[in-house]
Amino acid sequence: MNVSIIGAGVAGLCCASELVDRGISVTVIERSASLGESACSWFAGGMLAPYCESESAEPAVVELSTHSIDWWDRHVSSVCRNGSLVVSAARDQRELRRFARLTREHEQLDGAALGELEPALEGRFEQGLYFPTEAHLDPRGALAELVEHVRAQGGNVRFGEEVTATELLESSDTDLVIDCRGYSARVELNSLRGVKGEMLVLKSDDLALSRPVRLLHPRHPIYLVPRGDGVFMLGATMIENNERNRISTRSMLELLSSVYALHPGFGEAEILETGVDVRPAFPDNLPAVQRRGNIYYLNGLYRHGFLLGPAMAMRIADEITGEQMQSGEIARCG
Ligand SMILES: Cc1cc2nc3c(=O)[nH]c(=O)nc-3n(C[C@H](O)[C@H](O)[C@H](O)COP(=O)(O)OP(=O)(O)OC[C@H]3O[C@@H](n4cnc5c(N)ncnc54)[C@H](O)[C@@H]3O)c2cc1C
Structure with missing residues (x-):
């Protein structure tokens, strides 16, 4: 199966890393000429702080972040577990x-x-x-390391190409698209x-x-x-x-x-x-995965892209490898 991912922010790169780890062929396509140029992820603090976040976040944020710090530790070198x-x-x-x-x-x-x-x-x-038990990382270094990881595992990361999911499905050997365009996906995701x-x-x-x-x-x-x-x-x-x-x-x-x-x-x-x-x-400030035909939309990471990116990527990878999610279904993170 060939999966194309639109967007090299934290959502797209977590998905790509998780999928190459499971032996799936992945291509990430990013519109900017270089990493982070037009990604919200570039400006993040990189805090992996589920308990502090629970001051204002839903309990689901803590639940979903259970494996996040370990996931980052397996993929990048800058995780600092100093609380x-x-x-x-x-x-x-x-x-x-x-x-x-x-x-x-x-x-x-x-x-x-x-x-x-x-x-x-x-x-x-x-x-x-x-x-x-909380941690933090350098988000810019972490994104760069994920790109390296995807490439080292045989995946492809391309910069400087603005694409749509429909174009990809029509014109290449893409079987599935994961749309990780962040805020740019608001045209399709009305409540974003x-x-x-x-x-x-x-x-x-x-x-x-x-x-x-x-x-x-x-x-x-x-x-x-x-x-x-x-x-x-x-x-x-x-x-x-x-x-x-x-x-x-x-x-x-x-x-x-x-x-x-x-x-x-x-x-x-x-x-x-x-x-x-x-x-x-999204209105509830929780991330969601939505499937429409051969397109998965991962979005709504709000202030938790680094904290919850790994969990949402694992969820999509489970769906793709197990093909469990029916078209149209929305997987809330809770
Ligand atoms: C100031 C600030 C501090 C933050 N601090 C933290 C923190 O400490 N911890 C934490 O977990 N989260 C934090 N966040 C939240 C986090 O940054 C976001 O949740 C996260 O960046 C969202 O990631 P994303 O991949 O969905 O979107 P983005 O990072 O915006 O990535 C989307 C990518 O898609 C690309 N793209 C768009 N359209 C196309 C197209 N048609 N073709 C190709 N590419 C396209 C864009 O260029 C972009 O690179 C912070 C956010 C801000 C603003």
Whole structure:
């Protein structure tokens, strides 16, 4: 069987990797000339943090992410299993208590324990939550490694070609198409919407963190994900609109003032990059696979593309190898 996958974002590359692992012939076709040029996945923090996410996500997100960290560990080299940390300013302790109530698998830390875990934050916060089983990765490096993996297993990844599923099924030896176009598939997937996310990449030679840190705030919560060599991803806004290419002054101000509150040392950091894209989301904010004839649509990964990509890819691979899903059926992730 020959499977063509449209889109080399995290959804397409997870599917391709899972299918080549099972001996299926795969071709990934990406419209951009290079990896990440027009993919939401390029701007992700790379947090694999199911328990922190359960503060606002459905229980299905935690259930589906069970094998995610191990899956990434088998496929890429940048997985860091140092857990994650959640803190809040003394005046926002209610936020921390609320977060603790809504999540599980965490340990309560006092200021001293927090400082031991992250010396850069010593003396800055009186309390925190530590989620020891969570992990993070470098999303850009991870996508590149998946491309290498697919090619090494005999799959094909082509860049610079914009295609439709119908064209592929009509004109080549493609038996099945998996449509992983992210937000670009909204024309066919009517209920898909975009949730704008803005981020920055910072560099500080003076500050080091070993794990993602979330700073809770009633209006401007942020997270900071270490990428090594003094580089950090600072994210992210969550705005209900479809604008893909403009970071607003207000968003930048809010992100930067929050990171300054996390540690004033970030006031001296260099801004290496700003980034914007929209997270593709269905109304329930859960991913879904839909089959229409010989086309599978995987979409709606919302803010969980790296966290849930492996589970959704395994689900599609199960369907394809077992041919269980009937045309038209929608597999919700729950
Ligand atoms: C600021 C920010 C931070 C985030 N942080 C995290 C995080 O920490 N952890 C996490 O799990 N998730 C995170 N996410 C969410 C995650 O990035 C998304 O869920 C994920 O990127 C969606 O992946 P996708 O493959 O569906 O879409 P995309 O990454 O957008 O990929 C779709 C690809 O399809 C290509 N394409 C479109 N049309 C065609 C065509 N006709 N022919 C060929 N190619 C085509 C596009 O060029 C693109 O490369 C974050 C998102 C944002 C914006």
